Amino acid sequence: MNTLFLHLPVQGHECHAWLSSADGLEDMGRDAPEHFALRYPGTACVVFLPSSQCLFTTVTISAKQLRQATQSLAWLIEEQVGDDAENLQVIAGASQDDGTTPLIAIAKTTLQEHLLALRTAGLAIIALLPDLLLVPADESEWQLVTWDNALTALRTGPLGGAVLETGTMALMLEAALQERDALTPLTISAALPDAISRAQVQAWADKHSLVECHFVEGLEIASALAAGTDWSKHPANFLQGNFSTTQGFSLPSTLRLAAIFVAVAFSVQLLSEWVYYGYYKYQADKVGEAAVVRYKSTYAQERLSATKALPEVQKRMKGHSNETRSDGSVLPLLTRVAESLQGSGLDTQRVDFSGGVITLDVDARALGDLDGFKQKLEGQGFHAEIVSANSQGSVIRGRLRVEGGA
Numbered sequence: 319m320n321t322l323f324l325h326l327p328v329q330g331h332e333c334h335a336w337l338s339s340a341d342g343l344e345d346m347g348r349d350a351p352e353h354f355a356l357r358y359p360g361t362a363c364v365v366f367l368p369s370s371q372c373l374f375t376t377v378t379i380s381a382k383q384l385r386q387a388t389q390s391l392a393w394l395i396e397e398q399v400g401d402d403a404e405n406l407q408v409i410a411g412a413s414q415d416d417g418t419t420p421l422i423a424i425a426k427t428t429l430q431e432h433l434l435a436l437r438t439a440g441l442a443i444i445a446l447l448p449d450l451l452l453v454p455a456d457e458s459e460w461q462l463v464t465w466d467n468a469l470t471a472l473r474t475g476p477l478g479g480a481v482l483e484t485g486t487m488a489l490m491l492e493a494a495l496q497e498r499d500a501l502t503p504l505t506i507s508a509a510l511p512d513a514i515s516r517a518q519v520q521a522w523a524d525k526h527s528l529v530e531c532h533f534v535e536g537l538e539i540a541s542a543l544a545a546g547t548d549w550s551k552h553p554a555n556f557l558q559g560n561f562s563t564t565q566g567f568s569l570p571s572t573l574r575l576a577a578i579f580v581a582v583a584f585s586v587q588l589l590s591e592w593v594y595y596g597y598y599k600y601q602a603d604k605v606g607e608a609a610v611v612r613y614k615s616t617y618a619q620e621r622l623s624a625t626k627a628l629p630e631v632q633k634r635m636k637g638h639s640n641e642t643r644s645d646g647s648v649l650p651l652l653t654r655v656a657e658s659l660q661g662s663g664l665d666t667q668r669v670d671f672s673g674g675v676i677t678l679d680v681d682a683r684a685l686g687d688l689d690g691f692k693q694k695l696e697g698q699g700f701h702a703e704i705v706s707a708n709s710q711g712s713v714i715r716g717r718l719r720v721e722g723g724a
Contacts, residue, residue: 609628
């Protein structure tokens with residue numbers, strides 16, 4: 319069966335397409351989605367959307383807890399994205415040996431906008447995934463590549479990494495490195511056609527004794543698309559839950575009578591299950607009421623909503639837990655700082671992390687550029703402070719202290 323692959327751009331309307339058929343994988347070049355729909359009507363379509371619109375992170379949760387929390391994964395990362403959990407489509411990958419589980423999140427409104435535009439164009443969408451998956455995965459090393467000399471993609475695992483502007487390459491690598499075991503050697507395979515980018519990555523690698531960088535030629539997107547992966551069942555496919563695709567079907571007339579008997583048996587079984595459900599829900603409500611009473615006795619000074627007491631207790635207990643331990647990810651916060659740097663005209667010289675505080679050394683053309691960057695960070699929910707600003711030749715070297723951003 320033929321499959322059409324589309325890679326959506328960050329800006330603009332034209333996308334890159336490949337067609338997989340019995341003859342192999344063929345590069346179809348760039349065009350508008352509706353034109354590909356007219357050329358290949360009814361063809362199953364797999365779409366890769368910009369990873370800059372997604373959040374890649376990890377949480378510490380057991381496989382059993384993960385199965386129990388399938389419908390509430392968004393609550394685990396609500397503080398990282400600064401958005402209501404109800405507004406997120408969150409999916410989880412396989413649990414890792416170290417007890418962590420990778421998560422990918424996207425705003426439901428963004429997902430709905432993409433689906434509406436693609437389906438209006440006439441495309442038969444079977445999978446919608448982040449374009450970071452176009453970078454070949456290697457469990458033994460990181461993969462670093464550039465697209466159109468404008469974007470840099472870093473893949474750190476099956477469902478880990480980020481895609482940012484090329485100018486923030488060193489910042490992205492440093493942020494990702496902070497989340498690894500500092501004593502574990504790291505190998506990076508980099509496909510960077512630009513000599514300046516290679517020099518930046520090599521200079522960054524030279525500062526870390528356990529990091530080794532190898533430069534390779536070309537980005538083998540074809541190897542990822544021609545591997546025969548069933549993308550509709552891929553764990554990173556956003557078309558899950560309420561966004562799942564459905565296909566209609568009809569039974570032959572000879573099977574309709576049998577289907578009626580099966581439906582009756584199923585209804586009886588369902589009624590029995592609902593009886594059990596009612597009983598266990600009653601027990602769960604009693605446990606919830608006991609939890610609220612215990613919370614009120616422990617935190618007598620705090621007030622709870624009369625109608626939503628149990629959800630508030632769950633959320634506040636998570637906040638109390640976060641005061642003593644941190645399961646968050648540094649990379650998502652630094653990704654948001656890097657996004658604020660885009661288009662600011664600032665040149666990042668150094669970044670440090672300590673006690674949840676990010677310290678940035680940047681070069682600016684004028685003090686107004688530093689103040690504009692500070693205001694942009696505060697607009698992202700951070701608390702930013704210009705610690706110092708000194709003239710050095712034709713530029714101003716500024717140091718900013720950034721924290722918060724939850």
